[in-house]
Amino acid sequence: MKLYDLVLSGNCYKVRLFASFIDTPLTIVPVDFMNGEHKTEAILKLNPWGEIPILEDGSVILRDSQAILVYLANKYGGEAWWPSEAHLQADVMQWLSVASNEIQHGPNVARLIKKFGLESDWEQASERSHSILTLIDNHLGSHHWLAASRPTIADCAVYPYISTAHEGDIDIDSYRNIQVWMNRLQQLPNYISMPGN
Ligand SMILES: N[C@@H](CCC(=O)N[C@@H](CS)C(=O)NCC(=O)O)C(=O)O
Known part of the structure; x- marks a missing residue:
């Protein structure tokens, strides 16, 4: 599972933090934000918003840190982090x-x-x-x-x-x-x- 990431971004950190809590490995793909890599064609193909974080899990590609947390919690985190009620x-x-x-x-x-x-x-x-x-x-x-x-x-x-x-x-x-x-x-x-x- 890949995380397109910027180390100084709190939105990206949300995902790294939660993945660590649930002991789920992420392959970190650093995005050269300061040089505008998030607005390049390759990244815009993954996220037309031109923002990171982006999560790629097989054929699933997700933007927005909150949505990514919901996905990870549902799929890998279990009931504890994302209650079913x-x-x-x-x-x-x-x-x-x-x-x-x-x-x-x-x-x-x-x-x-x-x-x-x-x-x-x-x-x-x-x-x-x-x-x-x-x-x-x-x-x-x-x-x-x-x-x-x-x-x-x-x-x-x-x-x-x-x-x-x-x-x-x-x-x-x-x-x-x-x-x-x-x-x-x-x-x-x-x-x-x-x-x-
Ligand atoms: N709602 C998004 C916001 C993501 C966001 O704003 N990311 C910043 C980095 S922390 C970004 O990529 N900004 C680029 C831009 O706004 O052009 C989330 O929660 O992930």
Whole structure:
């Protein structure tokens, strides 16, 4: 199974992290992002969006880190990471949406601005970050894990851009429940880090 990957991408890291948790080997195909390889014909053939990560598992080709987590969990991860009950699946899905919306437009954009020079509105990204971080911190005040009372792909999707938020000058030290949750996730067997977290 191939992962078209960029080591500094939190979206790619979501996939590497989860694959490690479930002990599923990935063949990493580094994409030369800085030189625009993700917009070349070869990559656009795999993903017309011109984005990574991309997962290739035989004839299955998938884009979007959340979708890839769902696929891997369903196919290789078992019940633990992707519950079969409807209400628990929906619980996990709520957090996958948070990862691709509030986290994307908050801490992810703040990091793109400060670390990679994206021209965008840092104040707005900061405001959005603290708004979602407050909600998550409140939630974690009474939950050990984001969804389904156990570690799931919800945690894998939300963790990367929170654990690297400081690279976007978003200070998360005061979010005590988030700190405890991050620490809990880091203690799981087969945890791997990415540069910056
Ligand atoms: N929704 C996608 C977003 C993927 C994404 O934005 N990837 C970035 C790298 S982290 C990218 O390839 N950006 C290229 C571009 O937007 O042109 C996911 O969750 O995987």
